[in-house]
Amino acid sequence: MMGWTRHLRDDRLYECYLVERGGEAVDPRAADHLADCQSCAGRYRQLSEFLATIGDEAAREADDLFTPERLQQQQDAIQRKLDVAARPARVISFPGQTAPTHTQPTTRVATRWLAAAAAAGLIVGVGVGETFRPSGAGEPAVSRATAQATTPRTAPAALRVSAPAPAPDANDDDRFLRELEMALQRPQTRELLSFDNLTPHAREIGRRVR
Amino acid sequence: MSDHAVQQPERLSPVAPPAATAARRPAAAAPISEDTRLAVEIREQVARGDVDQARSLFSGLVTQHQRRASRIAYQYLRDAAEADEAVQDAFVKVFSHIASYREAWPFEVWFTRILINGCLDRRKSRARRERWFVSSDDGPPEDARLPFGGAGNPDPEARLLARERRARLASAIDRLDGRQRTVFMLCHYGDCSPREVSAMTGLNESTVRVHLFRAARKLRAFLGGQP
Numbered sequence: 001m002m003g004w005t006r007h008l009r010d011d012r013l014y015e016c017y018l019v020e021r022g023g024e025a026v027d028p029r030a031a032d033h034l035a036d037c038q039s040c041a042g043r044y045r046q047l048s049e050f051l052a053t054i055g056d057e058a059a060r061e062a063d064d065l066f067t068p069e070r071l072q073q074q075q076d077a078i079q080r081k082l083d084v085a086a087r088p089a090r091v092i093s094f095p096g097q098t099a100p101t102h103t104q105p106t107t108r109v110a111t112r113w114l115a116a117a118a119a120a121g122l123i124v125g126v127g128v129g130e131t132f133r134p135s136g137a138g139e140p141a142v143s144r145a146t147a148q149a150t151t152p153r154t155a156p157a158a159l160r161v162s163a164p165a166p167a168p169d170a171n172d173d174d175r176f177l178r179e180l181e182m183a184l185q186r187p188q189t190r191e192l193l194s195f196d197n198l199t200p201h202a203r204e205i206g207r208r209v210r
Numbered sequence: 211m212s213d214h215a216v217q218q219p220e221r222l223s224p225v226a227p228p229a230a231t232a233a234r235r236p237a238a239a240a241p242i243s244e245d246t247r248l249a250v251e252i253r254e255q256v257a258r259g260d261v262d263q264a265r266s267l268f269s270g271l272v273t274q275h276q277r278r279a280s281r282i283a284y285q286y287l288r289d290a291a292e293a294d295e296a297v298q299d300a301f302v303k304v305f306s307h308i309a310s311y312r313e314a315w316p317f318e319v320w321f322t323r324i325l326i327n328g329c330l331d332r333r334k335s336r337a338r339r340e341r342w343f344v345s346s347d348d349g350p351p352e353d354a355r356l357p358f359g360g361a362g363n364p365d366p367e368a369r370l371l372a373r374e375r376r377a378r379l380a381s382a383i384d385r386l387d388g389r390q391r392t393v394f395m396l397c398h399y400g401d402c403s404p405r406e407v408s409a410m411t412g413l414n415e416s417t418v419r420v421h422l423f424r425a426a427r428k429l430r431a432f433l434g435g436q437p
């Protein structure tokens with residue numbers, strides 16, 4: 001048939017797809033082969049259809065969700081955030097924002113926080129034990145995590161069911177969890193986790209209950 | 211929690227300064243794109259203290275990029291409300307850091323890096339929450355909560371099939387490793403060329419091509435050749 005003895009490998013076909021999609025010319029030798037070999041042309045067609053369908057499907061799915069109205073709300077929210085950023089010195093409260101931000105149900109947040117408080121308390125209890133051990137003095141990370149866990153900030157935040165703006169709390173929570181996880185990575189804390197493994201976890205209990 | 215959920219994609223590390231990227235570009239005097247020109251103008255207005263004018267130009271930049279940004283953020287986060295916030299935060303960050311923007315980088319590349327790093331941070335923080343909190347039933351899929359069940363298709367059976375297909379695809383994408391997922395999504399969902407993906411991720415272009423091919427091969431295997 002042609003000067004080729006071997007079919008195009010999958011990675012070459014994929015390369016051809018990328019090149020063609022970018023509007024560039026496919027390597028002439030590969031193009032000649034595709035023109036002459038039905039088998040490779042068929043594989044190429046299948047691959048192209050597969051990739052194009054994936055891209056189209058993803059775009060359609062996102063476009064169904066991000067309607068023009070929603071994009072407009074996004075624009076408005078960006079402008080509001082820029083307004084806030086432009087006035088750092090004054091504290092201004094923005095009651096009743098209209099744009100949809102996080103739609104997480106508050107009751108769920110509360111439940112999750114109760115479980116978290118229990119889990120954190122368990123681990124922090126381990127941490128406290130460690131901190132008060134005579135040789136364990138000077139463990140700043142654990143102490144800091146402990147201090148944070150015992151400040152009223154965490155649990156009441158969970159129970160403030162009607163609190164309208166969860167975003168700053170979410171950042172605090174994340175920082176708290178990050179520090180807690182860092183504390184748990186310390187070798188002396190890790191030893192104690194074997195005790196923790198013997199104790200039922202709040203999340204496991206929660207799972208069983210549901 | 212499954213293993214692949216624990217595995218987190220790497221945050222995009224700082225890449226070489228624009229000169230190195232420009233060196234790979236075929237034509238040194240490639241024409242500057244409209245959005246890049248706009249970003250430069252905004253930067254200059256901010257520098258002159260003309261913030262109101264800059265803000266008004268900036269909304270044009272947002273309009274140009276927000277649809278694509280929302281697609282990318284949604285594919286990363288699979289939660290429309292969180293994607294909204296990721297997109298908003300990325301644009302706010304762009305405006306507040308516009309002084310550091312250099313036109314040697316196409317605006318799209320610079321913006322997309324900011325967006326993706328924000329999405330990766332959100333994924334990490336979500337994984338952290340999931341490690342600590344009782345996981346809850348997340349309810350029906352996102353498009354099922356839309357007034358018409360998502361797609362403009364009025365046929366309920368077609369909508370259901372579309373929803374299943376999308377869920378299958380999303381779960382296959384989620385099974386890719388972090389780099390492959392990022393590179394594949396930027397190329398096939400964000401319509402970026404391998405060269406642009408290389409500039410966004412700091413990976414060299416041939417590595418991007420290898421990741422792309424492997425991701426595509428895995429997806430075909432996961433999905434049995436049918437998207």
Ligand SMILES: [Zn+2]
Pocket residue numbers: 006007008033037038039040041
């Ligand atoms: Zn062949």
